[in-house]
Amino acid sequence: MASKTVAKDIITLRGSAAIVSEFFGYAANSILYNRGVYSEESFVKVKKYGLPMLLTQDEDVKKFIANLNSQLSEWLEAGKLQRIVLVIMSKSSGEVLERWNFSIETDGEVVEKGVSKEKSDKEIMREIQAIMRQIASSITYLPCLDEKCVFDVLAYTDTDVAVPFTWIESDPKLIANPQMVKLHSFDTKIHRVDTLVSYKNDEWDEQ
Amino acid sequence: MILRTPPPKKLRTDTKAAVEESSPAGQLLIYEDPPDAPDQPSDHLLCTYQCRQMVKSEFFDALSSAEKQARDYQSKWESLNDNFGKVGGYQSQQAERKQFREQFLYAEQELAAAKGREQALQEQLLKEVNDSKERFKKQIQSYSELEVKLQNEANLRKKAEFSAASSQEKANTLEGQLNRLSESMEREKKSLQAELAQLKRESRHSLSRKCAELEKVGSRATNAEKESELLKEQMEVLRKHLNECLHQKSEAEKKLATLTFQEPNSTDASILVKHLQEELRNYESEVREARNLKLSYEQTELLREKLFEERSRRERAEAEMSKLQELQHNMKSLEDELSAWKLMMKDIPGVSSPDDIPAKFASLQKEVLDSTMRLGELNAHLKQKEVALDEAQLGKQSAEADAALAKEKSEEMVQEINRIQSMLSMVTEERDKLRSLLEEYKSTKNDTGGRRVADEALLQELQSSLANKEKCIKELESSLQVQKEINNRQREEIKLLGEKLNNEARRIKSLERESDRLRSEIALLEAKLGHGDFSSANTKVLRMVNTLAVDNEAKQTIEALRSELQKTKDKLKAFEELNNQSGDAVKSVDSHISEKIMQLKEQIATLEKREERYKTVFADRISVFRRACCELFGYKIVMDEHQRPNGIPVTRFTLQSIYAQNNEEKLEFEYESGNIAILPNAYSSQPDISQQVGIFIHKMNSIPAFTANLTVESFNRRTLS
Numbered sequence: 001m002a003s004k005t006v007a008k009d010i011i012t013l014r015g016s017a018a019i020v021s022e023f024f025g026y027a028a029n030s031i032l033y034n035r036g037v038y039s040e041e042s043f044v045k046v047k048k049y050g051l052p053m054l055l056t057q058d059e060d061v062k063k064f065i066a067n068l069n070s071q072l073s074e075w076l077e078a079g080k081l082q083r084i085v086l087v088i089m090s091k092s093s094g095e096v097l098e099r100w101n102f103s104i105e106t107d108g109e110v111v112e113k114g115v116s117k118e119k120s121d122k123e124i125m126r127e128i129q130a131i132m133r134q135i136a137s138s139i140t141y142l143p144c145l146d147e148k149c150v151f152d153v154l155a156y157t158d159t160d161v162a163v164p165f166t167w168i169e170s171d172p173k174l175i176a177n178p179q180m181v182k183l184h185s186f187d188t189k190i191h192r193v194d195t196l197v198s199y200k201n202d203e204w205d206e207q
Numbered sequence: 208m209i210l211r212t213p214p215p216k217k218l219r220t221d222t223k224a225a226v227e228e229s230s231p232a233g234q235l236l237i238y239e240d241p242p243d244a245p246d247q248p249s250d251h252l253l254c255t256y257q258c259r260q261m262v263k264s265e266f267f268d269a270l271s272s273a274e275k276q277a278r279d280y281q282s283k284w285e286s287l288n289d290n291f292g293k294v295g296g297y298q299s300q301q302a303e304r305k306q307f308r309e310q311f312l313y314a315e316q317e318l319a320a321a322k323g324r325e326q327a328l329q330e331q332l333l334k335e336v337n338d339s340k341e342r343f344k345k346q347i348q349s350y351s352e353l354e355v356k357l358q359n360e361a362n363l364r365k366k367a368e369f370s371a372a373s374s375q376e377k378a379n380t381l382e383g384q385l386n387r388l389s390e391s392m393e394r395e396k397k398s399l400q401a402e403l404a405q406l407k408r409e410s411r412h413s414l415s416r417k418c419a420e421l422e423k424v425g426s427r428a429t430n431a432e433k434e435s436e437l438l439k440e441q442m443e444v445l446r447k448h449l450n451e452c453l454h455q456k457s458e459a460e461k462k463l464a465t466l467t468f469q470e471p472n473s474t475d476a477s478i479l480v481k482h483l484q485e486e487l488r489n490y491e492s493e494v495r496e497a498r499n500l501k502l503s504y505e506q507t508e509l510l511r512e513k514l515f516e517e518r519s520r521r522e523r524a525e526a527e528m529s530k531l532q533e534l535q536h537n538m539k540s541l542e543d544e545l546s547a548w549k550l551m552m553k554d555i556p557g558v559s560s561p562d563d564i565p566a567k568f569a570s571l572q573k574e575v576l577d578s579t580m581r582l583g584e585l586n587a588h589l590k591q592k593e594v595a596l597d598e599a600q601l602g603k604q605s606a607e608a609d610a611a612l613a614k615e616k617s618e619e620m621v622q623e624i625n626r627i628q629s630m631l632s633m634v635t636e637e638r639d640k641l642r643s644l645l646e647e648y649k650s651t652k653n654d655t656g657g658r659r660v661a662d663e664a665l666l667q668e669l670q671s672s673l674a675n676k677e678k679c680i681k682e683l684e685s686s687l688q689v690q691k692e693i694n695n696r697q698r699e700e701i702k703l704l705g706e707k708l709n710n711e712a713r714r715i716k717s718l719e720r721e722s723d724r725l726r727s728e729i730a731l732l733e734a735k736l737g738h739g740d741f742s743s744a745n746t747k748v749l750r751m752v753n754t755l756a757v758d759n760e761a762k763q764t765i766e767a768l769r770s771e772l773q774k775t776k777d778k779l780k781a782f783e784e785l786n787n788q789s790g791d792a793v794k795s796v797d798s799h800i801s802e803k804i805m806q807l808k809e810q811i812a813t814l815e816k817r818e819e820r821y822k823t824v825f826a827d828r829i830s831v832f833r834r835a836c837c838e839l840f841g842y843k844i845v846m847d848e849h850q851r852p853n854g855i856p857v858t859r860f861t862l863q864s865i866y867a868q869n870n871e872e873k874l875e876f877e878y879e880s881g882n883i884a885i886l887p888n889a890y891s892s893q894p895d896i897s898q899q900v901g902i903f904i905h906k907m908n909s910i911p912a913f914t915a916n917l918t919v920e921s922f923n924r925r926t927l928s
Contacts, residue, residue, distance in 0.1 A: 064751070082746055101736070101737065101739065155748070155749045157747060157749060159744070165752075166751055166752050170749060170750040171387075171391065171748065172740075172741065174387065174738060180734070180737035182737075198737045198739070
């Protein structure tokens with residue numbers, strides 16, 4: 001049997017930033033759908049990463065995520081973004097119920113020197129696909145969100161980053177004594193993204 | 208020497224030569240130490256158990272051979288004795304016999320002593336073996352105990368390390384909580400201060416607005432009053448005009464009446480026309496008055512609505528004033544909290560203003576970090592010292608073990624030396640004795656001559672065999688020595704391997720400790736990552752300002768404002784329509800007003816008549832119904848309409864029994880949307896009445912039963928009294 005040679009694609013800093021910000025957009029939509037933050041009727045199916053992905057049709061949410069992604073891409077290209085956290089909170093009490101943590105490690109050499117790396121796009125897509133499947137299956141162990149919830153996105157950046165006028169400094173919105181589940185990660189050779197979900201202990205589980 | 212055996216029989220001379228020839232090995236072997244025995248080192252005397260066994264076996268062989276020789280000698284002696292008996296005198300033979308017997312007995316005794324020594328040697332060897340076994344067992348037990356102790360200590364160390372790691376984690380989490388609390392406190396303070404300032408501004412704005420609105424309302428009220436006064440004046444003016452017109456009309460009529468006398472026929476029509484014209488004019492004036500009245504009425508209605516709005520605004524302003532008071536109260540409480548925080552700040556050393564708190568926290572954090580670093584370094588030193596202590600203890604133990612072994616060996620050697628010395632002394636004594644015996648034997652045997660030569664030859668053979676055996680013993684001893692050296696080398700190699708094993712075990716333990724520490728660090732870092740902790744020196748947390756919630760709130764407010772705007776526009780349209788309708792009515796009133804007025808008047812008359820008829824009929828019917836109810840049920844019912852303090856209208860029924868003894872015996876019920884409830888009063892709160900109320904109304908929920916029971920009781924009272 002002849003050995004298969006994996007065709008590697010050249011990945012630049014800008015391309016990697018685009019992949020990561022696009023991944024975050026789809027992951028955020030998937031989380032909002034699976035956790036029931038918005039009604040199912042407001043989502044539409046599209047094909048992405050070889051999977052049927054759900055995207056919201058709410059104009060406000062779409063605009064919010066689009067603006068967010070553009071800023072994240074800018075920070076990723078500058079190598080200033082350390083972490084993105086999608087926080088789900090109770091609308092009535094403001095209590096933080098879940099934190100979807102996406103940690104980002106950037107190759108400093110690529111940012112400084114502008115070199116490019118090689119990795120197969122299929123391999124990256126396969127890794128992202130695994131994470132998306134895990135997000136979809138997370139409803140099996142995450143506690144039910146019975147109350148109306150809202151979401152927010154936090155960005156952990158370097159201290160020397162200039163804060164845009166549409167952004168403000170915030171507290172990290174932590175959960176006290178959370179349960180944590182580590183998901184898969186993906187690597188573009190320039191940016192490595194680790195996913196982790198931490199959630200408030202369910203009272204039923206504590207009993 | 209006491210003889211224990213009877214003297215042997217005399218032997219014949221014929222057997223002498225045969226005995227001499229046949230006893231080559233019958234003589235005793237004499238063990239002689241080499242002349243330089245004391246100068247040689249005692250190592251060659253040391254032998255292992257096997258050598259001893261070999262020596263023993265050889266000794267036994269020598270003994271057996273010596274016994275044989277002794278028997279041969281005995282037979283020879285007997286033969287000699289026989290010969291002597293034949294050849295020489297009896298007494299000399301007896302003496303020789305005695306001597307030989309004594310020698311024989313001595314040899315036997317020496318044999319027995321040698322046997323006893325052998326047994327003693329064996330017993331000693333057995334003891335030594337048992338002792339060594341016991342020692343080995345004890346050593347193994349001590350080793351196992353030491354291993355158990357080692358494991359326990361290792362477990363204790365692991366537990367201590369784990370507890371130290373957990374306490375460090377707790378300290379870190381507490382630090383994080385402290386940091387978060389301080390940050391949240393700062394943020395809360397800032398937000399509270401901002402809220403305070405905003406509330407103050409808002410309260411000032413609202414106060415000024417309310418004052419302006421109040422002034423506006425007051426001015427509007429005064430304007431409305433002025434307008435109403437003006438309208439009243441206009442009304443009076445119009446009345447005056449009306450009176451004047453009436454007066455003029457009456458004068459005109461009078462004039463007409465006077466004129467009619469003069470021109471009765473031709474002026475009738477003109478008079479009629481004039482009358483009609485006047486009536487027209489009157490009607491026009493009335494219409495104008497009506498129009499004006501209507502306008503004034505509409506204006507008053509508008510003013511009333513405005514007044515109502517102003518009143519509602521005043522109420523809202525008063526409510527907001529109350530809210531302002533609450534806000535002021537909140538402000539006071541916030542100020543109290545601020546002062547409490549300031550007092551707390553005073554308690555904190557090195558802090559004079561809120562801006563110093565972050566620096567103080569930073570300095571405290573640095574101190575905590577330094578202390579944790581020092582703690583870590585101290586722990587590392589401690590661990591190194593513990594490792595060195597362990598090594599030293601192990602070395603000490605090994606040295607103690609070696610010392611014990613060496614002591615044991617030296618004791619063994621000393622014991623063996625003593626034994627060998629005692630053996631030597633015994634053997635030398637035996638040798639001396641044997642030598643003396645031999646010499647005596649030789650001196651006594653010189654006479655015999657030829658036979659002793661054979662004995663000497665036998666002796667020489669025995670000595671040569673002894674020498675050979677001594678050579679064998681020496682060879683064995685040399686081989687023993689070689690074996691000992693080999694054993695020592697192996698022991699040393701075993702020791703070296705054991706030390707290497709211990710070093711490797713120590714290295715493994717240290718590596719395991721490091722791996723546990725690294726695993727705990729990794730778990731800590733992962734927990735921190737999952738928890739969301741971050742270092743404020745390297746990281747800051749940002750979020751977007753225009754969140755969806757704010758947009759939604761803005762949208763909601765916009766929609767509410769839009770709906771209010773639409774309502775006001777509708778109201779404006781309605782007002783405009785009303786104004787237009789009034790304008791249109793004014794235009795058509797001239798043509799249709801008179802007809803309509805006549806029709807309306809007729810209708811009013813008929814309706815009034817009908818109403819009066821209905822009233823009379825209703826009154827009759829109602830009175831009949833009431834009288835019938837009173838006669839049938841025994842209660843006079845009076846129905847009134849009342850209004851509760853909250854504005855809800857209710858119907859109240861007052862029942863008075865026909866058998867009541869005074870006018871105060873009245874029951875009051877309230878009817879509201881299908882439900883009747885009894886109202887407490889002086890009569891119903893009497894004990895017997897209240898008991899009946901409790902039983903029939905509250906428990907059984909039946910007012911008819913209550914009223915029927917009351918009727919029966921009052922009837923009985925009445926009839927009985």
